[in-house]
Amino acid sequence: xxxxxxxxxxxxxxxxxxxxxxxxxxxxxxxxxxxxxxxxxxxxxxxxxxxxxxxxxxxxxxxxxxxxxxxxxxxxxxxxxxxxxxxxxxxxxxxxxxxxxxxxxxxxxxxxxxxxxxxxxxxxxxxxxxxxxxxxxxxxxxxxxxxxxxxxxxxxxxxxxxxxxxxxxxxxxxxxxxxxxxxxxxxxxxxxxxxxxxxxxxxxxxxxxxxxxxxxxxxxxxxxx
Numbered sequence: 053x054x055x056x057x058x059x060x061x062x063x064x065x066x067x068x069x070x071x072x073x074x075x076x077x078x079x080x081x082x083x084x085x086x087x088x089x090x091x092x093x094x095x096x097x098x099x100x101x102x103x104x105x106x107x108x109x110x111x112x113x114x115x116x117x118x119x120x121x122x123x124x125x126x127x128x129x130x131x132x133x134x135x136x137x138x139x140x141x142x143x144x145x146x147x148x149x150x151x152x153x154x155x156x157x158x159x160x161x162x163x164x165x166x167x168x169x170x171x172x173x174x175x176x177x178x179x180x181x182x183x184x185x186x187x188x189x190x191x192x193x194x195x196x197x198x199x200x201x202x203x204x205x206x207x208x209x210x211x212x213x214x215x216x217x218x219x220x221x222x223x224x225x226x227x228x229x230x231x232x233x234x235x236x237x238x239x240x241x242x243x244x245x246x247x248x249x250x251x252x253x254x255x256x257x258x259x260x261x262x263x264x265x266x267x268x269x270x271x272x273x274x275x276x277x
Contacts, residue, residue: 054089055276058082063269067262076149079166084145091137091185092130093276097240098189099129101196108203140185143178179252186248190241197237204230243275 062082065073074082103126148166208226250268254260 054085055093056273058086058089059269060273063266067266074166079148080145083148083166084141087141087144088134088137090272090276091141092133094186094189094244095133095137096130098192098196099126099133101193101200101237105196105199105203108200140181143174147174183248186244190244193237193240197233200233201230204233240275243271247272247274 062074204226208224247268250264250271254264254268257264
């Protein structure tokens with residue numbers, strides 16, 4: 053909800069022609085909240101996938117019963133995600149300004165209602181950090197999802213003889229769970245990869261069209277929705 057509100061509402065107002073409705077403090081707050089919320093959403097989704105994989109794997113799950121079964125560890129992991137993204141996104145709040153103070157149009161190409169004065173070096177360093185963290189999350193999501201699919205497939209094979217004697221026409225629980233996992237990870241990777249490509253493309257254009265900006269915002273909001 054924070055991702056959608058911090059990006060969708062300002063972008064909608066800008067599309068309606070209100071391009072100077074935020075002052076410098078408002079721009080800093082909106083950009084900072086959006087980046088933090090987006091990073092936390094990405095990280096906690098990967099955490100969820102990781103904890104699900106641990107729960108499905110018998111050997112790891114037995115160890116977890118003795119050590120980290122308590123929900124407090126999940127809460128602590130989510131808390132660390134918030135702290136990490138609060139710290140990583142501090143440069144966003146520092147360098148974003150109001151729409152009339154633009155010295156570099158790199159961010160204004162994506163958001164018409166704010167601007168930034170990041171130098172090329174700082175912009176490149178920030179982009180590398182975000183690409184690295186997003187790439188780690190996508191890789192973790194892929195690995196854990198593949199692991200869950202393999203675990204479910206092996207379990208289905210082990211109990212196949214039991215189900216065959218029942219002659220039940222219903223789809224097995226493993227198959228339905230596998231379909232759900234594949235749909236989730238496909239949406240997760242597709243939306244985030246496409247959003248990253250569009251964002252990079254927009255920053256390389258001198259005057260990107262409003263149609264391209266709107267498509268970028270729509271794709272970036274796809275997975276949170």
